[in-house]
Each structure stands twice: as structure tokens, then as C-alpha cells.
Amino acid sequence: MDTRTFSKLIIWELEEYWSFPVLELVVATAIFSILNWSSSFITPDFRYLIVGFMAFGPNMFYIVFFLSITTGAIYSHIFAGSISRGETKMLLSYPVKKWWLLLSKFVTNLFLFFIIYVATTLVNIPLLALNPFEPMLYITFVSIFLQLIFLCSAVMIISLLLKNEIASILVSIILFLGIEVVGANNNNILSFYVRHKTIFNFFEQIFHNANAEITFQEALTALVLPVVVSALFLLISFLYFDHKMELD
């Protein structure tokens, strides 16, 4: 792999990220969804649970809702928008391999998205007097990261197939919210709410001796499922983009 070109593509993507409206939208929605935790009741003895309120309280709604909407909108803008605007066509007219472009876009935006989300979450540490060394905080980050990988890979494949920003935004958001609503109501592992609850409760048993009765197998399934599904989506996306997809 030509690392120089690949790193240039990543820097290109980073520079593009700073232009309106991508960064502004991510930061605004992340702040909004994270700060909503502050409205919840905190018991001094269980301050670590503030992070886990996502799993227990009504604030989970904000996380799921905004994570789905922002990922659907921004990733559609980055992938489908870039195709429909002609930017992908322009970049692929340079000596740039198709899969480098796709990988650079995916990786850069996934990590930036996650870093912004984590950064705004960290704002809550002093605001809510949380313990920054609380392991449950980092378990929550892992859970969000896995959900982000799943959402990003799903939006990527939708964007590549539809090649239309608006259609991709609508399909992604409706799909994510649909999965979440149906999954959560049926206590299905497909729902982020259910998966996060499983992961959180399992580690809570380990770190805080809580009695949630989550087995190792259940926790492992919750951790591995988004990774496997994302890997599958990524593989399909790369094969399709590299071998099949045309840019008119």
C-alpha cells in the first residue's frame, strides 16, 4: 500500500471535516445528547451509574436517537454526498486506489466522530463530579464505539448503493430507529439499548459486584455482534466499491 497517498487522503478528509456543516453538526448533537444525562438524578454512592443511565434511564433515548441521526446524516453526507457531488469521481481520477479512498474516509470519520463524542462525554466528569478512573465510564465508551462502527459501516453500504445523500439519510435513520424500537421492545440483542445494557450490567457485576445475572456468553455476544456485522458490511462495501461500482 502506498502509505504516502493514504495518509494524504486521511489529511484531506480531516481538512474537509472542519468545513461546515460536518463538525458543527457532530459537536452540537454530541453536546446535546451527552448533557442530557445531567438532568438525571444521581445518588452519591453510585456516581458511576451516571454513565450507565443510558442503560437504565430515559436518557438512553437521546443517545440512541442522536447517535442514529448524526451518524446517518453525516456519513451519508460524507459517502453518498461525496459521490453525488462528484468529489469521489474527481479523487478517483488521480492515481488513488478505490479501496484506499473508502478506507481513509471510513477510518478518519469513525475516529473523529468517536473522539468528539468522547470529548463531550468527558465534559460531564467535572460537571457531574464523576470519578474519571471509574471503569464503567470506559466500558460505556467501548459500547458506544462498537455501536458507531456498526452504524458507520451500515451507512457506508447504504450510501454506496443509493449514491444519493438525501435518500441515504432517510433510509439510514429510519432503519436505525426502526431496529432500535423493535429490538428494544422485544429485548433483542440487535438493539443498541439491549446490547449496551447487557455489556454494562456484565461489567458492573465484575467491578461493583452488582447482581444482574448476565452470563459471559451473553456479554460476549453483545460485544462481538456489532463487530461481526460491521466486518461483513465493510467487506461487502469494499468489494462492491472496488470491483463493481461505477461513477457517472
Next chain:
Amino acid sequence: MVSDLIETRSLVKDFGSIKALDLLDLKVPKGISGLIGPNGAGKTTTINILLGLLRPNDGEATVFGLDSWKESYQIHRKVGVLHEKTAYPRSFTGLRFLEYAASFYHVRQPKQRVKEVLDDVELTQAGDRQIGTYSAGMFQRLGLAQALIGDPELAILDEPTANVDPLGRIQLLNKIKEMHRERGTSFLISTHILPELEKVCNWIAIIDFGKAIEQGYVKDLAEKFSANTYKINASDLPLLNRKIEKMASVKESWIEGENLFCKTDGSEDFFEELPKAVVELNLKLRSFHQVHNTLEEIYESAVTRGKG
């Protein structure tokens, strides 16, 4: 050894029920070449296939002897492209964007090269301005700059003079000629503005309904399409015209300005009959030569004949 720069063999491309290319055969040599044809003729589709952005339904397309779909990366290393519809990052400055383009081509001294191409397209003053603030003409110049930044062996330019002012067009065409002369860069230019193309191109292909209805060196095509048409300047044109009209080898004759034009059936008889007539009428024959059509006339004839 590859003699033709670009070759397509029985290229077919469908977009649903629309046949964009219908058994297109092209053999583009090195040099400055033009791709002309009416809107929707298949010019941009051809370019997109040559760049590996579209996959043909059938047939084959090669650039430098490389398969356009399977070996597009290798092709892009030698080719600079200006697309008809461009999407440069509006938040970048022109300078920054060109630095990226230079790095993709692994240009050794990118900053120096960026300065050179900005100078070449007369965009130096606007180099540090955001692309979003550029006028349509500046946008087009930037497009040309990014196409040339990698010092390509072949530059494919889709409507390069669109939105460029008349003076800018002349400069741009001169730049193309200069690059070809000094660096040996070949160009494939798709445009609707034929008089401009005529100034720079030595080879053209006329595409209509997805087929190449005519292709070849401009000089050869000019001869082919104006064959048997002659321009005569003599002392008494009306008298000579009356005489010429009666010749069996002459199909048509007319006076236009200071000259007499006539179309013959192509037989050698005319070359015997005309001098005899001039002597017989005691006229002074000032000039006599075959008419070479302009690119517009060639295009019109080819398209009309294609439709017929």
C-alpha cells in the same frame, strides 16, 4: 509497442434503456486530439470509460495499452483529467488543493510545481483564496491546473474552455499547444466549440448516437469532406461561371465574393477543361486551389451524412 494512445473496440454502454455507446471504435494517436459530437452523443461516457469510472457493457477500451477498467490505477498515474462537472473542495485554498493533487502524483517538489501551474493558468494571484470564492472561469483554470500538475503523458479535458473568457480561451489553447510542443504531452479534448478545437487539434473523432461516425487527422478529413470543391479567382468571374456551368464534369458552381466555386464529379476532365476555357475566353487565371473545409463544415457534413 503501443502505437495508439487510446483504443476502443466495439464499446457498448447502456444506462437502462438508453444506449450511450453503440459499438464505438476509436483509435486515438499521440498528439492533440478532439472528441466532438452533439449533446448526448456519448463523449463524456467515453471519457468516463477510458478513466475506469464506468464499466462498458461490452467491448474493450485501452489507454496506453492498459485495460481501462482493470488497470485504471496504472492509467491514472500517466493521465491528468479535467471533468466537465467539477467538485473541488470549496473550503480549501487553490494552493492547498493543488498541493494535494501534486502529492497524489508524487510530484518531487510539489510547492514549486504548484507555483508553476498556477502561473501557467494565470491563477497565481488567487492561489491563497478559498475555492468557494472563485468565479466560474477561475474554477475552470484551477481544473486545468490540477489536470496538468502531475506532468501527465496524456491530459483528458472535457469542455476545458467552458466559462472561460475569450482571452482566457486563447491563452489556454496556446498553453495546450506549448505543452504538447515542449513536453510532448498528448491531449484528448472534448468540446462543442469547434473553431477553437481547429486551432489546436491535429486529429478528431466525430461521435453521434454512441458511434464514431468519422475519425482521422483533421487535414485528411478536410480533404475528404471538401474533395472536388475548388476556388477559382480569374479576371471575369461571371463569364467563366457561364462556361464552367456547361462542363459535364461540373456538378455545381457559384460566385461568392471575389471567387468562383465549383463542385466537380471528381473526374480528371475538369483539370483539362478549365485551362482550355480560360485560354478560350482570354481570361487571366489568378488562383486555383482545392477548398479545405473548416472543422464546423466537416462536422456538419459528417453528422448530416450519419443521419442520412
